[in-house]
Amino acid sequence: MTMSTPPEIVGFHARRTARWHWAEFAFWTVLIGCGLLFPSRYLIMTEIVRLGLFALSLDLILGYAGIVSLGHAAFFGVGAYSAGLLALHGIVGEPVLALLVAGLAAAVLGFATSFLVIRGVDLTRLMVTLGIALLLEALAERFSDITGGTDGLQGIVMQPLLGLFEFDIFGKVGFWYTVAVLFVLFLLARRVVHSPFGLSLRAIRNNPLRASAVGIPVNARLVAIYTFAAFYAGIAGALFTQTTQLASLDVFSFERSADLILVLVLGGTGYLYGGLIGALVFKLLQETFSILTPQYWLFWIGLVLVVIVMIGRERLHRWVLFLPRSIARAVRSGKTAAGGAE
Amino acid sequence: MTLALQTIGLEKQFGGLAVTRDLSLNVEAGARHALIGPNGAGKTTVINQLTGVLKPNGGRILLEGHDITHMPVHKRVLRGLSRTFQINQLYADLTPLETIGLAVSERSGHGSDWWRRMGTRADINGEIAENLERFKLLDVMNEPTGTLPYGKQRLLEIAVAIATKPRVLLLDEPAAGVPESERHDILAAVAGLPREVTVLLIEHDMDLVFSFADRISVLVSGALLTEGTPEEVARDPQVKAVYLGEDADV
Numbered sequence: 274m275t276m277s278t279p280p281e282i283v284g285f286h287a288r289r290t291a292r293w294h295w296a297e298f299a300f301w302t303v304l305i306g307c308g309l310l311f312p313s314r315y316l317i318m319t320e321i322v323r324l325g326l327f328a329l330s331l332d333l334i335l336g337y338a339g340i341v342s343l344g345h346a347a348f349f350g351v352g353a354y355s356a357g358l359l360a361l362h363g364i365v366g367e368p369v370l371a372l373l374v375a376g377l378a379a380a381v382l383g384f385a386t387s388f389l390v391i392r393g394v395d396l397t398r399l400m401v402t403l404g405i406a407l408l409l410e411a412l413a414e415r416f417s418d419i420t421g422g423t424d425g426l427q428g429i430v431m432q433p434l435l436g437l438f439e440f441d442i443f444g445k446v447g448f449w450y451t452v453a454v455l456f457v458l459f460l461l462a463r464r465v466v467h468s469p470f471g472l473s474l475r476a477i478r479n480n481p482l483r484a485s486a487v488g489i490p491v492n493a494r495l496v497a498i499y500t501f502a503a504f505y506a507g508i509a510g511a512l513f514t515q516t517t518q519l520a521s522l523d524v525f526s527f528e529r530s531a532d533l534i535l536v537l538v539l540g541g542t543g544y545l546y547g548g549l550i551g552a553l554v555f556k557l558l559q560e561t562f563s564i565l566t567p568q569y570w571l572f573w574i575g576l577v578l579v580v581i582v583m584i585g586r587e588r589l590h591r592w593v594l595f596l597p598r599s600i601a602r603a604v605r606s607g608k609t610a611a612g613g614a615e
Numbered sequence: 616m617t618l619a620l621q622t623i624g625l626e627k628q629f630g631g632l633a634v635t636r637d638l639s640l641n642v643e644a645g646a647r648h649a650l651i652g653p654n655g656a657g658k659t660t661v662i663n664q665l666t667g668v669l670k671p672n673g674g675r676i677l678l679e680g681h682d683i684t685h686m687p688v689h690k691r692v693l694r695g696l697s698r699t700f701q702i703n704q705l706y707a708d709l710t711p712l713e714t715i716g717l718a719v720s721e722r723s724g725h726g727s728d729w730w731r732r733m734g735t736r737a738d739i740n741g742e743i744a745e746n747l748e749r750f751k752l753l754d755v756m757n758e759p760t761g762t763l764p765y766g767k768q769r770l771l772e773i774a775v776a777i778a779t780k781p782r783v784l785l786l787d788e789p790a791a792g793v794p795e796s797e798r799h800d801i802l803a804a805v806a807g808l809p810r811e812v813t814v815l816l817i818e819h820d821m822d823l824v825f826s827f828a829d830r831i832s833v834l835v836s837g838a839l840l841t842e843g844t845p846e847e848v849a850r851d852p853q854v855k856a857v858y859l860g861e862d863a864d865v
């Protein structure tokens with residue numbers, strides 16, 4: 274490839290960040306491989322993938338736009354109850370369509386509350402998002418004739434996916450359904466973050482003053498991404514209801530929102546895979562620790578958190594990725610030596 | 616004469632402190648206008664009001680005859696008013712390529728594209744390259760801005776303002792804090808600004824002011840002391856007393 278003129282070089286480098294990395298192919302191959310290799314573990318794997326999608330949603334606002342939230346479960350919960358009600362009352366029978374409707378319901382809530390969230394500093398945002406989630410939980414409890422109150426929605430029966438695939442008790446259909454939804458939404462998110470819109474979010478997180486001084490409508494962009502992320506969280510919630518046939522008050526719980534932040538602390542923010550990797554690490558830690566010492570799970574996760582914050586995720590990443598990166602480097606330098614410069 | 620930028624009776628107070636006092640400033644289209652004054656005179660505060668970062672307590676601001684007093688910051692930019700900051704306001708994690716790319720995309724109306732990837736529009740790539748080249752940033756275009764030498768960051772600060780294709784450009788002390796070795800690039804960049812762009816320059820460096828400006832306004836304690844050609848201002852006894860005489864190195 275010869276690139277002589279500056280515009281061509283600029284275009285090349287501008288597109289470079291959006292190019293697929295080999296590690297990304299590896300990631301998705303491993304995920305699908307797990308589904309094929311461990312058919313007895315569909316349920317836990319579905320949980321991990323769903324948590325990953327939920328965390329991806331938070332990453333979109335936190336990692337890209339810098340909006341902190343302690344109440345992301347609000348959207349998860351609205352998605353979950355919407356999917357449950359749609360199925361229970363036979364309003365939208367087909368699960369994929371119901372999933373979209375549930376996601377849109379969460380997006381509507383996201384849009385409406387975004388105006389409260391985007392103004393103010395981090396602390397205000399934490400309080401407002403937390404407050405909205407608590408409020409919804411209380412409302413769900415209050416209107417128990419619709420939501421089933423503390424018992425949750427009872428007797429949800431799912432229709433076959435696309436009219437073809439019956440949800441089975443081993444969770445096979447549920448797992449592949451969740452993986453497919455994650456993949457589609459991931460591709461969409463990937464596209465969005467590499468667009469001018471996505472770049473403008475990173476600019477806003479870095480310096481909102483400068484962002485507005487080059488003509489970026491800061492508030493409008495924040496409203497847009499907050500709504501978009503709410504849609505994702507709503508989809509994650511709807512998947513929860515559809516694959517477990519459950520929707521109870523704990524979909525709104527504070528723990529759910531707080532766990533999500535842990536997931537992103539574990540996995541990192543701002544590169545889209547943080548939520549997915551974090552979800553895996555989080556669930557593995559949870560499993561391991563609760564087998565070792567069931568009553569001390571919180572102690573251990575607390576310890577891990579402190580260690581991460583003290584050592585810094587950057588450094589941990591470097592340690593963990595030391596081997597794969599050196600291999601990649603070795604391969605690449607071998608290639609360069611053989612085939613000349615790129 | 617046509618006015619590019621005009622303030623009428625502008626007033627700004629911070630608590631009890633009057634920082635802009637009945638300021639009526641006229642910047643002619645195509646002018647090289649300098650706004651000078653001692654430290655704390657309120658120059659940056661004027662810029663902040665012109666660009667919408669601060670709301671004035673009274674008075675009006677007209678851009679090419681249109682009242683923009685209550686217009687949000689980003690809309691003024693799209694109307695052709697751009698600025699640099701006295702203290703760099705850049706994106707530490709973004710590269711110069713991304714920084715300029717964003718400004719160009721935004722100006723050309725593609726900033727809210729959420730489907731099309733960066734780097735896939737040839738006209739925008741061309742404009743980014745042109746700006747990077749003009750401000751000597753091509754060699755560092757892929758480094759995170761936070762890691763660049765100060766002089767390069769200062770150039771990027773000007774480049775990003777120019778990338779919005781302003782008709783009126785406000786420069787707030789572009790050469791401030793730049794080490795002697797990198798100073799030349801900044802001065803060249805300021806001198807080489809497109810002639811059709813109206814420039815309002817704030818600067819303490821009198822060599823730069825007098826080589827650059829065709830008109831000078833002197834601000835003291837938030838009020839306009841005098842205004843005129845460089846020769847008139849240099850001769851003005853008031854200016855000598857209050858400003859030029861006060862400090863040798865200004």
Ligand SMILES: Nc1ncnc2c1ncn2[C@@H]1O[C@H](COP(=O)(O)OP(=O)(O)OP(=O)(O)O)[C@@H](O)[C@H]1O
Nearest residue numbers: 629632634652653654655656657658659660661701
């Ligand atoms: N946000 C603010 N709140 C309170 N006071 C402020 C604020 N911004 C500026 N001031 C005060 O207003 C006065 C004018 O400040 P300004 O920065 O406009 O001066 P300047 O002419 O740009 O000075 P310099 O040459 O040092 O940059 C100063 O006394 C400053 O302390």
Ligand SMILES: [Mg+2]
Nearest residue numbers: 658659660701
């Ligand atoms: Mg100043």
